Amino acid sequence: MALYLGSTSITKAYLGATEITKAYLGSTEVLSASSFITGATVAYSLRKLSNAVSNVVRVRRSSDNAEQDFTAAQVSNGTLESFCGVGDGFVVTWYDQSGNVGNDAVQPTTTAQPKIVASGALIAGGIDFDGVNDRLFGSHILNTDDVLYAAVVAKNKDFNGRGLYVSNVFYNAFNDNGGFAIEANTFNRTGSIAGWLDDRGVNDAVQDGLSSLTQNEMHLLSFDLSNGSSKFHLDGSLVNTFSTSMNSEDGGQQLNIGNSTSGTLPLEGSIKEIIIYNSDQSANRAAIEDNINAYYNIYP
Numbered sequence: 001m002a003l004y005l006g007s008t009s010i011t012k013a014y015l016g017a018t019e020i021t022k023a024y025l026g027s028t029e030v031l032s033a034s035s036f037i038t039g040a041t042v043a044y045s046l047r048k049l050s051n052a053v054s055n056v057v058r059v060r061r062s063s064d065n066a067e068q069d070f071t072a073a074q075v076s077n078g079t080l081e082s083f084c085g086v087g088d089g090f091v092v093t094w095y096d097q098s099g100n101v102g103n104d105a106v107q108p109t110t111t112a113q114p115k116i117v118a119s120g121a122l123i124a125g126g127i128d129f130d131g132v133n134d135r136l137f138g139s140h141i142l143n144t145d146d147v148l149y150a151a152v153v154a155k156n157k158d159f160n161g162r163g164l165y166v167s168n169v170f171y172n173a174f175n176d177n178g179g180f181a182i183e184a185n186t187f188n189r190t191g192s193i194a195g196w197l198d199d200r201g202v203n204d205a206v207q208d209g210l211s212s213l214t215q216n217e218m219h220l221l222s223f224d225l226s227n228g229s230s231k232f233h234l235d236g237s238l239v240n241t242f243s244t245s246m247n248s249e250d251g252g253q254q255l256n257i258g259n260s261t262s263g264t265l266p267l268e269g270s271i272k273e274i275i276i277y278n279s280d281q282s283a284n285r286a287a288i289e290d291n292i293n294a295y296y297n298i299y300p
Contacts, residue, residue: 040098045273048072049097058093089117091127105136131268135259148225149281155218156269164265167256182223220298226280235299
């Protein structure tokens, strides 16, 4: 039994409590849903996370507005680029690979669809958000619990304003909504990152951590709430932790990617992967992030 990371063979590997029998990172045969994303609430990626899922994204091409579904292999092997020709490709649906029904991230409005192909070339950074009105949104996914884990692979192209990676908060102010968020340039402080909680009270948002982002570089950001402790990690390293009695109380808002429901926090940057658990993953966090980093080679 082996796990192959590039050319390296590891005799045995565990993600969480699940023993992985075989996985190739760097190809389209990767960790099955029974190993890596078991128990995830949503799992969005341009790589194949689950053997139970075929298509990872649906794309509209600019030349004639035709739409088509694509597998992870077709995204990376030139099939998607061939479909788009010399034009652009826009994401209509980012398919959820968790196995849960009805959690796909969508954008039916053509003018708000993020881009994945530009002038016939696949965008290296992943799904690209324009910093104006691009946004994908999903269903109401979170329970009213005090446990949450979210991991995001993303980069910022611009540090001029706050930009939202992922959230289920309405966002005009943190009151009477409830939810969580991971964002960049918090309070417009250049290069800062933060995780937020809101438990539907007044002015009770919690800034979980600040650190320095590098512009135009891919980062792995994660937010972990469990056992009365809130932690924020950047590229596998702990940014900040503190005890809190707050939780991720859900105000019934949909999941947002790349912008807020109110449209006030547009991200100018790109996202490759988002995985969210509505369960305690503190014991599995390192293994989850090691897997993500092994595939994307984000940090040493």
